Amino acid sequence: xxxxxxxxxxxxxxxxxxxxxxxxxxxxxxxxx
Amino acid sequence: xxxxxxxxxxxxxxxxxxxxxxxxxxxxxxxxxxxxxxxxxxxxxxxxxxxxxxxxxxxxxxxxxxxxxxxxxxxxxxxxxxxxxxxxxxxxxxxxxxxxxxxxxxxxxxxxxxxxxxxxxxxxxxxxxxxxxxxxxxxxxxxxxxxxxxxxxxxxxxxxxxxxxxxxxxxxxxxxxxxxxxxxxxxxxxxxxxxxxxxxxxxxxxxxxxxxxxxxxxxxxxxxxxxxxxxxxxxxxxxxxxxxxxxxxxxxxxxxxxxxxxxxxxxxxxxxxxxxxxxxxxxxxxxxxxxxxxxxxxxxxxxxxxxxxxxxxxxxxxxxxxxxxxxxxxxxxxxxxxxxxxxxxxxxxxxxxxxxxxxxxxxxxxxxxxxxxxxxxxxxxxxxxxxxxxxxxxxxxxxxxxxxxxxxxxxxxxxxxxxxxxxxxxxxxx
Numbered sequence: 001x002x003x004x005x006x007x008x009x010x011x012x013x014x015x016x017x018x019x020x021x022x023x024x025x026x027x028x029x030x031x032x033x
Numbered sequence: 034x035x036x037x038x039x040x041x042x043x044x045x046x047x048x049x050x051x052x053x054x055x056x057x058x059x060x061x062x063x064x065x066x067x068x069x070x071x072x073x074x075x076x077x078x079x080x081x082x083x084x085x086x087x088x089x090x091x092x093x094x095x096x097x098x099x100x101x102x103x104x105x106x107x108x109x110x111x112x113x114x115x116x117x118x119x120x121x122x123x124x125x126x127x128x129x130x131x132x133x134x135x136x137x138x139x140x141x142x143x144x145x146x147x148x149x150x151x152x153x154x155x156x157x158x159x160x161x162x163x164x165x166x167x168x169x170x171x172x173x174x175x176x177x178x179x180x181x182x183x184x185x186x187x188x189x190x191x192x193x194x195x196x197x198x199x200x201x202x203x204x205x206x207x208x209x210x211x212x213x214x215x216x217x218x219x220x221x222x223x224x225x226x227x228x229x230x231x232x233x234x235x236x237x238x239x240x241x242x243x244x245x246x247x248x249x250x251x252x253x254x255x256x257x258x259x260x261x262x263x264x265x266x267x268x269x270x271x272x273x274x275x276x277x278x279x280x281x282x283x284x285x286x287x288x289x290x291x292x293x294x295x296x297x298x299x300x301x302x303x304x305x306x307x308x309x310x311x312x313x314x315x316x317x318x319x320x321x322x323x324x325x326x327x328x329x330x331x332x333x334x335x336x337x338x339x340x341x342x343x344x345x346x347x348x349x350x351x352x353x354x355x356x357x358x359x360x361x362x363x364x365x366x367x368x369x370x371x372x373x374x375x376x377x378x379x380x381x382x383x384x385x386x387x388x389x390x391x392x393x394x395x396x397x398x399x400x401x402x403x404x405x406x407x408x409x410x411x412x413x414x415x416x417x418x419x420x421x422x423x424x425x426x427x428x429x430x431x432x433x434x435x436x437x438x439x440x441x442x443x444x445x446x447x448x449x450x451x452x453x454x455x456x457x458x459x460x461x462x463x
Contacts, residue, residue: 001116008379009117014166014232018124021225025131028218032138032211033262 045458049393050360052459053304056296057312058353059452063293065319066445070285072328072431080137081262082276083283085269088130088255090287091294095248097415098291099241102462105411106402111242117380118236121229122243126250128229132222134258135215142212149317150192151216156185156311158224163307167231167372170307172364180359185311187352192317194345198338227306230298235369236376237390239398239463240298244291281422288419292449299456303393305369308356315353318346326437395463 009015071083099108112119132152139148160182163169170181233243260266273280293316300309321342324330331342361369373391377384389396456462 005117005380009120012379014228015120015124017162017166018121018128018225018228021222022124022128022131025128025135025218025222028214029131029135029138029258030261032135032215 044394044461045455047455047459048360049303049459052393052455053300053302053309054312054357055452055455056303057300057309057356058315059448060293060296060300060309060313061315062319062445062448063289063296064313065293065316065321066323066441067286067290067293068320069323069327069441070282070289072324078276078279079272080140081134081259082272084133084137085255085259085273086276086280086283087287087290088133088251090284091291092248092252092287093284093415093418094288094291095244097412098295099245100408100411103239103241104402104404105408106405107397108239108242108245110397110402111239112246115233115236115238115380115382118229118233118238118243119246121232122246123250125226125229125243126247126252127254128222128226129247130251130254130258132219132226134255135219135222139212139216139219142215143209144212147196148212148216150189150196151213152219152223153189153192153314153317154217154220155223155227156188156314158221159227159310160185160307162225162228163231163305166228167235167305168368169231169305169372170365171368173359173362174364177359177362177365180355181307181311184352184355184359185307187355188311188314188349189352191345191347191349191352192314194341194348195317195321196345198334198341198345224310227301227310230301231306232376234298234302235373235387235391236380236382237387237395239390239395240295240302241462244295244298277425278427281419281426284419284422289445296452302391305361308359311356312353315349318349321346323441327434327441329432329434390463393460393463395461398461398463 067087071087136148136152139152160170164171170178173181230243234240256266256269259269263269263272293313297309297313300313303309304312325342331338334342370388373387374384376382377387386396
């Protein structure tokens with residue numbers, strides 16, 4: 001994968017919104033367990 | 034919008050809105066039907082284990098169906114053209130796996146009746162993300178907003194009424210707060226999962242390629258969570274071995290789920306997540322139909338309970354009709370195009386080609402792709418797994434209504450043929 005593509009991915013809000021929700025969801029799951 | 038009304042030469046002229054609506058409804062049918070095989074599992078197995086069986090069945094089906102329909106050559110070519118989307122497909126699978134595990138906690142603590150409508154809020158979450166990140170519904174005017182938002186709210190309301198009507202069928206032990214938090218959390222995760230869906234489709238990715246990668250995120254996460262929950266991967270294997278006599282049923286459920294999810298993906302592609310997801314969330318109706326008609330789960334229901342079920346179903350159907358009639362206006366389509374252009378600019382995609390794919394006219398779809406020997410192997414292995422599981426399945430002593438089962442099986446298979454044919458004629462599964 002090209003460096004420019006990698007930068008585009010890492011600076012994309014479309015990535016960080018689901019990642020943030022995934023982290024919070026995983027924390028919630030582990031807490032409920 | 035005229036370009037969305039006609040297909041490529043020699044193709045069907047069905048509008049993409051109508052096609053997306055058909056896909057959303059077919060998705061609901063198959064996602065609801067996916068619940069039926071799991072009802073054949075006798076008590077004594079952890080719901081998490083049943084869920085894991087479904088994911089494994091889905092993993093098998095997710096590789097097989099796209100391979101059968103398009104061939105691995107097409108799938109790899111599609112993935113090579115948009116490699117950045119692999120990240121989002123994996124992410125979506127991970128979100129689904131965590132959400133699905135949360136739903137198990139929700140059902141355990143507050144019962145399906147309360148949990149289901151709570152995690153069904155995912156359609157409203159998806160609608161919000163569609164509006165915020167992909168400019169869906171912008172420029173649609175008050176009429177368009179009323180139809181979509183009103184329809185989504187009606188589907189959610191109908192789900193709540195159905196839940197109340199069937200509440201006494203579910204056991205709802207204490208720990209209500211945990212259950213409610215888990216259900217709402219699942220709703221947020223599922224609603225957020227549609228961000229990768231929509232991103233992939235406005236970038237011109239084929240839904241069949243997307244789900245093929247999705248399944249690795251899904252299976253990897255569910256196995257990791259399983260290892261944590263059961264105290265090690267060895268214990269997961271031991272539990273699966275113990276469950277061997279019933280594994281065929283969740284596998285079959287997983288297969289049905291994949292068909293439904295594929296239709297859901299095509300709906301998300303052609304009518305957006307704001308419209309497609311509420312439509313596919315009417316799956317509760319079909320799950321209810323299986324439970325009530327085939328498994329006689331509601332036989333002891335009072336008259337008021339039956340009336341509530343009719344009312345809830347009616348509200349849900351009205352919501353689906355409202356969304357079905359909310360075709361996007363010119364102004365909204367211009368906003369959809371802006372969202373597509375953002376992806377093209379950001380990731381160096383060819384706007385003309387992406388537009389063609391988004392409009393259902395993928396230039397690659399009409400080209401013949403050579404079939405590979407391993408495609409036969411993939412299909413044979415998948416069929417072999419199902420046959421092997423089927424042969425080792427112990428009979429489940431459950432009373433079922435055969436006439437209703439035949440009716441519902443036919444009512445499930447006929448739309449598959451009809452919708453599959455519509456998709457092929459209009460888009461060649463692109």
